């Protein structure tokens with residue numbers, strides 16, 4: 001029997017509620033399957049840890065999780081702590097040193113979920129956004145001088161390396177190749193940003209030569225928002241910079257019906273370091289502690305984790321269970337217009353896991 005060691009980092013806000021739901025579901029899945037199990041090590045890092053210790057995670061934090069098979073992450077963000085501190089102190093402090101350069105964000109309209117787009121009910125919207133996750137606008141390059149004086153100046157420099165661009169575009173082409181449509185859209189802003197974005201376009205054209213069976217096109221990010229709304233069925237796999245894909249993936253999640261169901265994988269494809277799986281939704285302090293957080297984003301992220309671990313059957317079983325449950329409006333949490341609670345959705349998914357294929 002294979003035992004996977006998972007580092008669970010609930011983080012802040014509703015992170016605790018959704019991660020414990022995720023752990024329950026993963027354990028149920030392992031029991032149902034019988035050929036693997038999980039050991040979860042939980043780490044209390046985040047905003048409350050910061051208030052006690054002056055940092056978001058211990059200095060040797062990464063050493064404590066480096067040998068785990070995967071990381072299940074809730075959210076980082078605290079109302080009393082500036083967002084750039086929570087982000088750089090925890091999430092980016094894991095993603096960047098662990099070289100999780102491929103951030104993968106699938107978007108689909110799950111059964112029972114209503115898209116705000118008229119005439120779009122499901123199959124027309126089936127995308128995977130590949131977000132560059134290690135450099136670009138999130139490189140952390142820049143500075144501030146003359147603070148407090150009228151001469152104050154500040155810069156945030158986007159930094160793109162040819163290696164970083166080539167590896168994410170190659171990753172995206174491979175992913176596009178594995179999907180039925182075999183189509184990739186490369187997003188830039190190479191009309192206005194005339195250096196790095198032009199390099200993206202050049203690298204995309206070069207890498208495309210390695211994938212003659214994948215069709216591809218280019219979009220400017222502003223026009224891309226229009227295409228996502230007006231012609232969702234013309235898109236399949238999408239690759240964009242760190243910031244552009246951050247914005248596009250929020251739009252994608254909204255068009256698919258709710259941020260509460262959207263998943264993410266932060267992958268280190270070479271497997272030199274553990275990869276990290278997390279719901280997109282964030283800490284949502286307005287509903288924290290009320291027991292109404294939507295755990296589906298965490299469940300779907302767990303599907304991605306199972307795929308990464310090589311447990312394809314269990315991943316498919318969990319995805320089928322999620323879709324059966326979203327298909328039942330009685331299992332919709334308030335973000336989907338329902339009255340179900342986190343525990344109801346979790347219990348329904350576990351029941352579906354145990355009932356499926358019997």
Ligand code: IPM
Pocket residue numbers: 087246280282
């Ligand atoms: C996301 C989030 C984060 C990001 C925030 C919380 C800093 O919006 O994962 O999309 O911008 O990377």
Ligand code: MG
Pocket residue numbers: 246247250
């Ligand atoms: Mg975002």
